[in-house]
Amino acid sequence: MSKRASEKPRAPSSAWANRIARTVLSSPLLSPPDPLKQQRCISAIVAHDEDDDRLHVLSIGEGTKFMSSACSSSVLKDMHSEVLAFRGFKRFLWESITISLLPSSTSSPPSPSILSKSSESSSTQPSAQLLPAQYVLSPNITIHMYTSSSPCGDSVVRRWGNNKSDPFLCPAAGSPMWIESTPHGLLNAQAIKQGQFALLSKGSYMDIDGGPCPPPPAFVPPPPGTHYTPTIPYTHPPSPAPHTCSDKILLRNMLGLQGLLLTHLIPTPIHLTSITIGRKYSNLHSRRALCCRSSSYRTKRGKKVAPPVSSASAFDVNHPAIIGTSVKADESLTDAPASFKSQCRVGWAGCSGAPASVEDVDGDSGRLVDGEVSKVSSSAFADLAAKFFVNQTLTLSEMKQKSPGWARKEALMNNHELFKMYAWTRRATPS
Numbered sequence: 001m002s003k004r005a006s007e008k009p010r011a012p013s014s015a016w017a018n019r020i021a022r023t024v025l026s027s028p029l030l031s032p033p034d035p036l037k038q039q040r041c042i043s044a045i046v047a048h049d050e051d052d053d054r055l056h057v058l059s060i061g062e063g064t065k066f067m068s069s070a071c072s073s074s075v076l077k078d079m080h081s082e083v084l085a086f087r088g089f090k091r092f093l094w095e096s097i098t099i100s101l102l103p104s105s106t107s108s109p110p111s112p113s114i115l116s117k118s119s120e121s122s123s124t125q126p127s128a129q130l131l132p133a134q135y136v137l138s139p140n141i142t143i144h145m146y147t148s149s150s151p152c153g154d155s156v157v158r159r160w161g162n163n164k165s166d167p168f169l170c171p172a173a174g175s176p177m178w179i180e181s182t183p184h185g186l187l188n189a190q191a192i193k194q195g196q197f198a199l200l201s202k203g204s205y206m207d208i209d210g211g212p213c214p215p216p217p218a219f220v221p222p223p224p225g226t227h228y229t230p231t232i233p234y235t236h237p238p239s240p241a242p243h244t245c246s247d248k249i250l251l252r253n254m255l256g257l258q259g260l261l262l263t264h265l266i267p268t269p270i271h272l273t274s275i276t277i278g279r280k281y282s283n284l285h286s287r288r289a290l291c292c293r294s295s296s297y298r299t300k301r302g303k304k305v306a307p308p309v310s311s312a313s314a315f316d317v318n319h320p321a322i323i324g325t326s327v328k329a330d331e332s333l334t335d336a337p338a339s340f341k342s343q344c345r346v347g348w349a350g351c352s353g354a355p356a357s358v359e360d361v362d363g364d365s366g367r368l369v370d371g372e373v374s375k376v377s378s379s380a381f382a383d384l385a386a387k388f389f390v391n392q393t394l395t396l397s398e399m400k401q402k403s404p405g406w407a408r409k410e411a412l413m414n415n416h417e418l419f420k421m422y423a424w425t426r427r428a429t430p431s
Contacts (some may be wrong), residue, residue, distance in 0.1 A: 007329065007330055007331075009087045009326070010281070010324065011189055011324075011326055012323075012324060012326040013283070013323035013324045014323050016274070016323065017323040018097060018325050018327050019055070020144055021146060021327035022327055024042065024044040025042070025401055027044070027057040027207075028356070029057060029059075029060045029347035029358055030042065030060055030062065030345075031062060031360070040062055040148075041062065041063065041064050041081040041149055042060065042061070042081055042147070042148040043081035043084070043085040043145070044057065044058075044059060044060045044085050044145070044147075045057075045058045045086070045089040045144070045145055045257070046143070046145070046146060047114050047141050047142070048143075049140055049141060050140045050142065056114075056349065057349065058089055058348060059086075059087075059091070059092055059347065059348040060084075060346070060347045060348075061080075061081040061082065061084025061085035061086075061087070061088060061345070061346050061347075063080055063345065064079075064080060064081070064344075064363075065079040065080070065344060065363030066078045066202050066203075066242050067366050069289045071232065073377065073379040073382065074367075074379040075365070075366035075367060075377065076361060076366040076367070076374055076376070076377055077242055077366060077424060079344040079363050079390045080152065080202070080241040081147065081348075082244065082249065082346070084346040085147075085321075085346075086248075086252070086259075087346060088348040088376055089257060090259050090376070090381065091375055091376050091380075091381075092348040092349055093115070094262070094384045094385075096113070096114070098349045098387075099352050100115070100117070100383060101426075113138065114135055114138055114141045114143075115138060115266070116135065116138045117135055118134040118135055118139075118267075121199055133359050134265055134266070134267065135266050137266075137270050140344050140431060142265045142273040142274075142275055143257065143271070143272055143273060144272060144276065145245075145272050145275045145320075146232060146325075147275070147278065148278040148279060148329035149277070149278055149279040149280055149329075150281055150282065151244070151245035151249055151290070152244045152246065153200045153202075153243075153244025153246030154197075154200060154202060154244065154246040154247070154285075154293070155282070155288075155290060155305075156280055157285065158282070165322065169257045175269050179367075182290050184291065184295075184319045187287075187288055187293060191214040191419070194313075196288075197293040197416045197418055198398055199247050200243065200244045200247060201242065201243060201244070201256035201424040202242050202243070203241050213215070243424070246290060247424075249289075251373065251424075252272075253271065253272065253290060253294075253317060253318040253319070254294060254316075254317055256269025256270050257269075257271070257272065258270050258405075259269045259360050260403045260406055261326070261381055261399060261400060263403045263405035263406075264385070265388065267404045267405075268282065271320070272318065272320040274320050275290065275320050276324070277323070277324050278325055278327070278328070278329055279329075281324035281325075281326070283323075286322045287319075290320075290322065291317055291318065291403040292317075292319065294317050294416065294418050343361070343362065344361040344362075345358060345359070345360050345361065346359050346361060358373055359375065381396075
């Protein structure tokens with residue numbers, strides 16, 4: 001049988017996209033190449049230091065699995081590579097802040113340093129119950145995302161527009177290499193009732209092109225007398241599957257990358273400057289899925305419609321440059337279909353000489369392969385956050401509800417037209 005390339009040749013959008021991809025794919029955080037694990041899905045968060053033009057891989061994620069049953073906060077429910085990369089990035093931020101507060105760190109910031117201490121006192125912020133320390137993204141740092149394949153969900157739905165190739169973008173003199181030739185324009189909303197802007201769950205019919213997402217095996221009760229506490233009690237009804245990665249990136253382009261807990265310490269949203277995509281890249285569909293469907297749009301009759309807002313800046317949408325790379329995540333030849341294994345990986349950079357961290361996750365259980373709880377789980381983040389609270393008896397749910405980001409998210413869910421039209425599937429926050 002003749003061999004075929006695991007990935008088809010494709011043209012890049014810009015030299016910046018290829019630079020990002022090569023930096024990520026050469027990162028020591030990635031798992032070693034496995035000839036039996038073709039077309040692995042890889043995502044990463046990368047920082048660019050404009051002072052010295054260096055790239056730093058801050059976090060990586062590898063995986064295609066998710067769990068559609070109710071589970072505790074100690075279990076990773078969504079193990080798609082994009083979500084793991086976001087979680088690794090949050091872990092990096094927590095560790096950076098922790099190191100910066102050590103007595104030995106007063107003279108020099110942690111390296112790689114992407115945060116600066118804010119000049120505003122925490123006593124003037126909604127998070128006065130925290131220890132006095134607040135941070136902002138350093139002005140010389142921009143944050144970028146890489147994903148080896150177009151995020152599952154709306155970005156791989158090839159409808160409502162022609163899938164045209166992007167021209168190679170040569171940056172103008174003095175311009176950053178990732179800048180697109182034109183800003184994101186208004187979407188032509190011609191099929192809203194048919195799901196043009198729909199929010200999707202992993203495993204849904206419209207998500208079949210986003211990569212295999214098999215549900216976990218059914219829980220089998222242990223024999224009588226066996227001492228065993230199931231992570232997923234079989235008496236509980238299954239909860240909805242997680243939202244697709246397209247939807248989650250869209251939400252982060254509105255609320256920021258740091259998540260609710262970190263808004264106590266980083267109140268200003270951290271936004272992506274660019275998103276580099278490998279396989280299945282389409283600029284038109286990616287713009288719609290990852291940012292533009294939450295902005296103003298144009299109806300069939302040419303009328304401009306702006307989503308209702310409760311304040312002038314409540315729902316500002318970040319529109320990152322969305323570009324494609326010709327660098328392949330898998331250069332091998334194969335005669336077999338893609339093989340997506342259940343083992344996933346998350347990793348994040350170390351700070352101030354500390355080694356980088358990687359965790360291999362069992363995609364069937366949501367825990368590490370040795371059964372331990374992941375450091376990027378919700379319960380692990382709750383433990384980190386509790387150290388910064390004066391009152392350390394708060395639950396995870398209470399810490400989230402007291403965060404500056406909570407009110408912003410609630411206003412978004414209750415007032416934004418997109419989330420009123422297609423309700424965001426919300427689960428009770430585990431305590």
